[in-house]
Amino acid sequence: MADLEKTIIKAREKLEQAYLVLLKSAGFLESKDVGKSIPGYEELREKIKPVIEADHRQLGDYKAAFSRFVSEAAFTAFNRLVGIKAMEVRGFLRQQVITKDVKTGGKSVAHLLYLEANPSASSEPGQGIN
Numbered sequence: 001m002a003d004l005e006k007t008i009i010k011a012r013e014k015l016e017q018a019y020l021v022l023l024k025s026a027g028f029l030e031s032k033d034v035g036k037s038i039p040g041y042e043e044l045r046e047k048i049k050p051v052i053e054a055d056h057r058q059l060g061d062y063k064a065a066f067s068r069f070v071s072e073a074a075f076t077a078f079n080r081l082v083g084i085k086a087m088e089v090r091g092f093l094r095q096q097v098i099t100k101d102v103k104t105g106g107k108s109v110a111h112l113l114y115l116e117a118n119p120s121a122s123s124e125p126g127q128g129i130n
Contacts, residue, residue, distance in 0.1 A: 030063060053065075
């Protein structure tokens, strides 16, 4: 059980780190809202901004609102991934969404389909996953 717990904690930490990078691109730093995003992240910024602002009003502290957003977003993403994985294992999904398969070149079906629709992503780091 200790290994499972360590794996879960590690996965949550990786998700939180990913959200920190995403938020930075959207113009939200841990200490302040920059007020603008880098090009291409404007739409994402507009979706995140009301959530952080509402928490800021409720908590009275921007840093606490930022931290809450990162924590809740990572928790939600992790739970959704676990849910999809559980559905895959039980056969509720027709194709494997997350699990890598030899038949799909060591990629999940979803990743393979993404690369087919976006061939330029295969030359990028992470092949579009990042």
